[in-house]
Amino acid sequence: MTVDQRPSVQLPSATRYLSLVADKLALTEEVLRRNLESDVPFIQKSGEYIFEGGGKRIRPAMLLLCARLLGRDSDEEVTYGAVVELIHNATLIHDDIIDHSSLRRGRETVNQLWGNGLTVLLGDWLYTTSMRMAIDHGNIEVIRVLCDGTLRMTEGELLALERLGKIDLTVDEYLEITERKTAQLFAAACSIPAVIFPQRLELAEPLARYGRSLGLCFQLVDDLLDFTGQESELGKPVLSDLKEGRLTLPLILLLPRVGPRRRDLIRRVLDDRDFLSVEPEEILELVEAEGTVDETFERAVGYADEARRALDVLPGGDAREALEFAPDFVLNRRS
């Protein structure tokens, strides 16, 4: 299956499956809002701004579906859903400082509106608040999973930043970075329900494996959308990654196969951090000609299959069906 052969968007199925956790997702929003209230005016103001901006809430949705799969039904999984979303948002906020981003999801970033200083501190506050929220349920194993996921994510970002702008980034390095930067927090989100009391520790590993593979699939598709997406849907121009110095799989696979002239096109964008002497269309034609967008999609399909296989040992039912469907939804998303 190539990108162009993707089935049409399965929105009705997605809506049906998400409806399984719609009530809990609504509660998650409430928990988020309540925990961002503060007597510090800036936290109150910027917290509201961030959560008005929304987001896909994919991490809480996955956590809540995995909780349903294990028959959990309490406030506890709702809290943890809010916690993983908060950790994710703290990362985005600090990332926007690092990337000097002025727009996210079509709105001005926190750093653009209020400067780097307040934004660094807001991210710190969100990270610690997320841990503080999780503590209230008294389950230290969950805190451990959250800390480990957060650490791997930060390490992934450090590795990525150290390799930023480097044209010799290898496939292995890229996958190592992606594994830590994105997949580990998905793995944490999916496995936490097995650690809630009464624990089902034997299911933590397959759930983590599911989350990890889904996370890798998610990130590969995210990287692909930078080549195949529409600016109007993405809220940012195409080839933003390359322009910001980030080499992703379609170009990493392509580079060893092309001659110095084409290689140089990519190098110039990486060096200039802009399309000064190269047109975005030249890069897009290149990946199309070499078929590396499709190859990347194939790899994403491979991770989707891996995710589904990890579910084999897990209980059946509507949540299992939803989790089996999730990789398809991720593969077919347009933004």
Place this chain on the structure above:
Amino acid sequence: MTVDQRPSVQLPSATRYLSLVADKLALTEEVLRRNLESDVPFIQKSGEYIFEGGGKRIRPAMLLLCARLLGRDSDEEVTYGAVVELIHNATLIHDDIIDHSSLRRGRETVNQLWGNGLTVLLGDWLYTTSMRMAIDHGNIEVIRVLCDGTLRMTEGELLALERLGKIDLTVDEYLEITERKTAQLFAAACSIPAVIFPQRLELAEPLARYGRSLGLCFQLVDDLLDFTGQESELGKPVLSDLKEGRLTLPLILLLPRVGPRRRDLIRRVLDDRDFLSVEPEEILELVEAEGTVDETFERAVGYADEARRALDVLPGGDAREALEFAPDFVLNRRS
């Protein structure tokens, strides 16, 4: 007692009292070093750099003395000593980004050496690592105290940053900021030993009160040293706070008492963030003439007394003597 009437530095006493926890402080260093090892080259490199730079280690020393006071003697308090030091260092590292600082303790800052992006991520990693280290002892109450202390500290910094450069900062606002920014982590450090099993929860409150008062004393003296210290001892020029837009007690107390011309001297430095049209000596003469350095010192003495009074309900012995001496040491420090 005024600043000039301070007794000569009581170094022999300080050394004697610190020797009570010297072994544990050495172990703390080992724990710090071990937990900063990483397969991420940048973490390894910058972690070594930070800890070669040293520091006063006052927070672990206080935690370890409070642990001794309660008869604790295990690895657990050593871990928590390392944890509070790590939290403190994470703050400094993020602060240096916010303040655009290029020097700390006479050495180049992490942001100066490696840029803001890596430094934001390193601070995040240190915060999460500190929580991760604390988890290993399985005491969720300790994690709660650490998270709460860290949150108050971040809030204090947010409040301070929002009021940066403002000439109308009030004494109450200044104390509110200082309470959160500095005193709360001292309070956490001192009260944690009461939360270690077997818990002595009835002693957590007086120990927190001791730490809070000592922290306020510590910060007031820190602010004073910016007026009275020597550049060679401080590792930074005098009046750095004012130059960076931070109004501290000697000037906050002075401002309502002087006329528009003198007020304007201070405003110009705050606005320019530099001594362009005002000499540092003019400001120093001003606080000397109005006696507000001595008044600030009096307040610090008040907090020192408060700290000592909080010890009344605590067990006697060598650790209690050391804790009674600590406020004097803080009052008399020169750097």
